Amino acid sequence: MGAFRGLAAWVVVVGVVFLVQGWLSDGALVFGDDDGLVEYESVETSELMMDAEFGHFLDRKLLQVTGSDRSNTTIRKLVVRGDRRDPTNGFKKYRDGYDVKSSHYWASVVYTGVYGFAIGVAWLLLGALITLLACFRCCCCRRKMPYAPRNRAYFWIPRILAFLLSLFAIGVIITMFIRNRQLHTQAFNIRDSIATSANDATGAVRNVTTTLTTVETLVTKYNIQGLNSGIIGSTVASLNNQSDTITNKVNTNIRTLNRLINGIEIALIVMLSITLFLVAMGMLAALMGWRTVYFLIILLGWLITALTWLLFGLFFAVNNVTTDTCQAFTEYLQAPANTTLDELLPCVDLATAASASNVVKQGVNNIVLQANNALTQIEQVSASLGRPTTLPPVCDPIGAAPDFNFTTCPNGTVLIGGVPQVVAPYVCPSNPVTTACLAQGRFVNSTQEATIKDLSIAGNDLVAIIPTVNALTNCSFVYDTFSKIVNERCPPARKALRNLWISLLLLSIALTLLTVSWIFANHRNKKPHLIHDQEYSPTGTTARVK
Template sequence: MSGIRGMGSVKWLAIIILLCFIQVSSQGAISKNTLVVESLSPFEWSSEFVNLNGGHIHGRVLLQARSNASRLLAVKGDRRDPLDSFQKYRGGYDVTNVHYWASAGFTGIYGFAIGVAWLLLGVLVTLGACCKLCCCNHARVAERRSAAYYWIPRILALLLSLFAIGVIVTMYIRNRQFHTRAFKVRDTIAGSANDAIGAVRNVTGTLSEVDTITSKYNIPGLNDGILGNTVNQLNSQANNIDRIVGDNIRNLNKIINAIQLALIVLLSVALFVVVAGLLSALLGWSTIFFLIILIGWLIAVLTWILFGVFYAANSVTSDTCQAFAEYLEAPANTTLAELLPCVDEATSARASNVVKQGVKNIVVRANGNLNGLRQAGAGVQPSVSLPALCDPIGPAPNLVYPTSCPSGTVTLAGLPEVLAPYVCNVEPVTTTCLSQRRFVTPSDDAAIRDFSAAGRSLEIIIPTITALTNCSVVYNTFDTIVTQQCPPTIESIRNLWIPLLLLSVALTLLSFDWIFANHRNKREHYASRRDPEYTNVVKP
């Protein structure tokens, strides 16, 4: 994780683009790489109990790969990397690679280039106007023109202004929709992280309870600090996920709100300038027209640049959804763990081993007690035959759960109920109890109940640990994003960059039209002041 943390502000730009601009890409073929499955060395087994010094063979579909080389996702061959002499970037989807961001950002070059060119043109026009005002101040000949000469710029200003106002109002609405959609994607990521953390906390809580229950029985594999170490390792993983995702979500909130605020301010200023420019064109307010033209020109520059940013974000969106889709096809070695980390594979695999083998060892210990009770039951009249105890965990090395129980056996959860009719309320067992076929001492009953509670608790969390080991929480999150979040999010981002393009064009045309309208308004003003009898030269 250190690579992405070192990128500073670039990291947070990466996160917002990744989480907010997600769409289904129609480009690129889905990789057909086979799953990469890691295995651990087998456990060594004692004659009766499980030895936990090793690890059983356990396959995991990796999100966080141990391999040095990660499989490339969403590989593009048509993008230029400005940081690599504009060579084609072929590194694939990698949020930690600055060359990926450079190549993706370069797709918005049209907006950036037009924005910069428009800014430079504005500087040249301003310098030319200043030069003309200061150095070329000469008498102006007043001329009579047709009404169309003066009204055509005004009519164009009216039409373009109405169009721009419509686009601005639309963007206000679309901005709110985008804001809502971005937070839905954020909530999906946060919810997934909370589910993973909650699952870990549930497992560690159960392990702590089991540790307390079994500590007085000295069951191999569940004592000697094994459960405590497992709890500490899982809690450390949960804290790591909470910290990474929590930091990302907090910064994501700031950036989403900043984008919304920036668009609101930009659109508000643009709306004011468009309305002021329209009134100035229609009413001939030449005094403030220069300021309106200047501000409108700068707003046009900003909208062109912002269009380039959103268009580049569209490229990242395509890559993101394509990468997620390829991951769902083959969830092997990828860099997606930088976005939503799983519990470490070694830690979750060891926790799975501890839990499954802990259940087996509890069954072994309970069977030992049950054998003694069978002997005691055989001595009462009539004799009592106790059923065999079912082991829900398959044999090593796979430790498959659950396994089917043979007919006539009893589970750990049901064992206390089977023994309940035979429990004597005093210890040692009295002849009165034996005459009533109550041969189980209270201490034996308490031990069996403890074994039952501990074993059942461990059984309940096995599916949760399996989900953590297989990283299915992250897999399901990516599946949800691809199938449910992509279509509405691509629509929301398209509803922003297309209006931005239209607004940029409208403001660009309005800037030219305002210049002509202001110029012709002055000509009309000069012509109206001309002496009817004889004055053909008017001082500026």
């Protein structure tokens, strides 16, 4: 029966914790006045808008950095927050947008957790003051107080209160273990999305450079305009440098994220484990009346309480950083160019990507031109041999300069990769061309056939990498990654962080009340004190001690 009651108590406590967290999560919990922190609207409650260009749902149209101070820069900072104070700039409102490289941004966002920091520091100072007063009283003003008779409620009320608060604190701690793991999972999901995008981008660059190197080997001897070794070589070198830059920058960011994510998880596990042990010992000491142990528990509990308040302020600030980041990703999807997010997941430099695009597309144009010339010559020679024929023109999938738009091949044309099959009926297996071959209308020698095959392979390879080159030019790898993060990763990550800082708030409040109840319980565990040679009896009359 006792075990059943204990289990029921645990279920009730944990259920209450989840209900309180759910209420706080769904409610509009806002700290500060109009000049303080402003809560973002959630995706569920905000008015969704459709961006016509990208077809992407946006939960809010954000402000851009404007003004004369930004007129001479090409970097567009995102998520302007005018409601935060910057303690490093005379507590003026921060106007400089989302920029992870700015110390002013970090100062302003960390300052949003000032409530937790202030309470934590005040709690430490109060504890130090109480400790000094207790030491002063113990050393200088020690005196024995008379014992007055008390009923059992006097002793058991603080113990029962400490017991109930301990159950609530244990429920919150268990919940926080779960929330911590959820946050760890969501953080690694975001990290993996960034790493995957970087790998896709560098893989695309390697695909393009490998293809260009192969094409260079095939067509250099034919001196095709736009595909000489100097142009292709410089383009390949630039792309490789860009790939190395992306890899190094993303790897650095990934290592930082790994240390941060793992550090947060380990620190919380250690803190929660110590807190759980301390609360359990405090609950046992309150019931057993262990005064000596209680002093140490109260001291450690005071320090842990201050730490939880500080962590609450820190995670509240981290929650705002996460919200800023998700909002910045959303705004990036509206205009993905020259933003401060380039430091997190950079694109291939636009000049390098545009150069590669021009090399590829002009190369396709010139190879198609050479292939059409070869087919025209075959038609002319065949006609001169009394075998007039009409061959399908080679399709040029690239539009005219300077746009070079990718187009669909019309009916009646042949793809560049199919030119060898068109020429095959006119190829003579012998070299040089024999009279028998000419009688059959086969006048293309093996050297000419090899040239046509080289051009066909090179042109087909270049056409195949055009979508990849376009993706590098448009930075669609990064765009798709941020789109995935906004739609799939941000909502659960923000929810996990919100649940964690709410849990920290509840734990801080519980430990604050619990520490006070420990003090009262310990104080009322005192034994009767003597006055000279007399003591008070439970009946209220004095009796002399023998």
